[in-house]
Amino acid sequence: MYMRLKISFSTENSFFIPFKSNLEIYTFIMDILGKAGFEDRIFNYSPFRSMNREITQEGIILKTPIHIYISSPVEEYLSVIREYIGSKGNIELFSTKLTLEKIIEIPNISFSNDTYKFKCLSPITVLKKIIVKGDDQKEVFLNPHDSEFYAKLRIDLTEKYRKLYGTFPKDARLFIEFDKEYIGKKRKISKLIDIKGKKIKGWLSPFTMAGNGKLIQIAYDWGLGRLNDYGFGMIDIVKT
Numbered sequence: 183m184y185m186r187l188k189i190s191f192s193t194e195n196s197f198f199i200p201f202k203s204n205l206e207i208y209t210f211i212m213d214i215l216g217k218a219g220f221e222d223r224i225f226n227y228s229p230f231r232s233m234n235r236e237i238t239q240e241g242i243i244l245k246t247p248i249h250i251y252i253s254s255p256v257e258e259y260l261s262v263i264r265e266y267i268g269s270k271g272n273i274e275l276f277s278t279k280l281t282l283e284k285i286i287e288i289p290n291i292s293f294s295n296d297t298y299k300f301k302c303l304s305p306i307t308v309l310k311k312i313i314v315k316g317d318d319q320k321e322v323f324l325n326p327h328d329s330e331f332y333a334k335l336r337i338d339l340t341e342k343y344r345k346l347y348g349t350f351p352k353d354a355r356l357f358i359e360f361d362k363e364y365i366g367k368k369r370k371i372s373k374l375i376d377i378k379g380k381k382i383k384g385w386l387s388p389f390t391m392a393g394n395g396k397l398i399q400i401a402y403d404w405g406l407g408r409l410n411d412y413g414f415g416m417i418d419i420v421k422t
Contacts, residue, residue: 183257183289183290184257184260184287184288184289184290185253185254185255185257185260185288185290185402185403186251186252186253186260186287186288186290186403187251187252187253187260187263187264187285187286187287187288188249188250188251188285188286188288189249189250189251189252189267189282189284189285189286190247190248190249190282190283190284190285190286191246191247191248191249191273191280191281191282191283192246192247192248192280192281192283193245193246193248193278193279193280193281194279196243196244196245197230197232197243197244197245197248197276197278197280198241198242198243198244198276198278199229199230199241199242199243199244199276200240200241200276201240201241201242201375201376202375202376202377203229203230203241203276204375204377204412204413204414205377205378205412206275206276207227207250207275207413208411208412208413210273210275211225211227211252211263211411212411214262214263214266214267215259215262215263217266218262220258220259220262223410223411224254224255224256224259224345224346224404224411225252225253225254225256225259225404225410225411226252226253226254226403226404226405226410226411226413226414226415226416227250227251227252227253227304227413227416228250228251228252228303228304228413228416229250229303229304229413230244230248230249230250231244231248231249231250232244232245232246232247232248232249233247234246247283248280251288251303251416251418253402253403253404253405253416254403254404255346255399255400255403255404260287264285264287267282267285268282268285270282291399291402291419292395292399293395293396293398293399293402294395295353295393295394295395296392296395297357297390297391297392298390298391298392298398298419298420299388299389299390299419299420300388300389300390300391300402300417300418300419300420301388301417301418301420302385302386302387302388302389302415302416302417303416303417303418304384304386304413304414304415304416305372305373305375305383305384305385305386305414305415306335306384306385306386306406306407306414306415306417307323307382307383307384307385307407307408307409307414307415308323308324308325308330308331308334308335308338308407308408309321309322309323309324309334309408310322310323310324310330310334323382323383325372325383325385326360326365326371326385326387332357332358332359334407335356335358335406335407336354336356336358336397338406338407338408339356339397339400339401339406340354340397342400342404343396343397343400346400351394351396351397353393353394354394354397355393355394356391356392356393356394356397356398357390357391357392357393358389358390358391358406359389359390360385360387360388360389361387361388361389361390364387364388365387368387371385371386371387372384372385372386373385373386375414377409377412382409382412382414384407384414384415388420401415401417402417402418402419405417
């Protein structure tokens with residue numbers, strides 16, 4: 183059983199990814215899933231990554247080898263993506279031809295009611311609706327210094343649990359805390375990403391998570407926070 187894929191590609195020259203890349207990757211994945219009849223957006227993905235990269239004013243230039251992680255708590259989603267990309271061999275994104283090198287099915291991690299350390303592969307974003315005038319509402323981004331930030335993350339995971347299993351968890355205990363020492367050393371842990379002209383604010387920091395292992399599992403498989411289908415909130419366990 184696996185809930186995460188690592189898909190590696192090569193290119194003849196380099197792969198330029200604009201900073202406004204999330205929407206195009208989202209559309210690419212949804213096109214694959216839509217052809218298979220999947221409409222729910224129960225997936226997450228990391229940015230494309232490479233050990234050889236260069237940051238420019240407009241985006242990032244990656245050189246071979248290049249890879250991306252895609253995860254979902256629904257294994258059928260990943261099977262469809264694996265079979266589609268595997269059968270194509272080559273795909274095109276951002277006007278660049280990518281040649282498939284290999285697809286690795288990462289074995290599932292079974293989380294218990296314990297304490298785990300994680301790192302962010304993509305920013306975590308937390309939203310809250312507030313009343314601005316009369317009945318009008320708008321969404322604001324919470325940050326790790328807000329008391330509601332961690333509570334919202336826990337509530338979001340219990341809602342994801344309900345969507346997957348049809349009921350809320352009997353045990354909703356969950357503790358999440360960003361690494362205070364890391365935050366103290368880093369000048370900036372926030373990141374703004376443009377999606378459809380809207381600036382989405384997310385946060386990048388190592389953190390600790392403890393409590394109900396099934397909720398931790400959902401955070402790992404589906405993502406932590408909001409907008410996971412747009413590439414936010416992908417996390418990875420820190421092996422000790």
